Amino acid sequence: MAHIEERRGSLPTLHYFQTRVIAPLWDAGVIIASSTKGYKIPSCEGDLHDFVNHSNTIIQPLLSRISQYRDRICLATGEAIELLDREEYANLKQLLADPALTGFVGNG
Known part of the structure; x- marks a missing residue:
């Protein structure tokens, strides 16, 4: 950041x-690792695992929260509102419906 x-x-x-910087590089296929320490070009396998571990600490809790939120809204509305029925959420809905993930994200 100081260089910029x-x-x-x-x-x-x-x-x-x-x-504007990191996301386009990722989208272009540049391998950039992020962790609590920032961004870097990975120089060893540990850097790769640091990236996956850091991402996992963000993704798993978010998926769990979305699943719980969805379940509570369905319960509160008598299933009149299904939050993930919009087309832009199709992948998320499919991910949360995966039986292999059910225990990990909640009731799905």
Whole structure:
């Protein structure tokens, strides 16, 4: 970030850096590892595992929360509202319906 600030004359926000720099690089196939320490080009297998471990600490709790949220809304509305019926949530709905994940994310 200091290098970017030096070249731009201002410090970009973290959101800007993540969405305008890191995300396009990931989308282009560049292997970038992220962890609680920041971003880096992985230099060993441990860096790769650090990335997966860091991502796992974010993804699993979020999936569990979405599943619980969905279950509670279904219960509260007598199943009149199915939050994941929108087309943009098809992959998420399929993921939460996977029996192999049911124990890990809740009731699915």
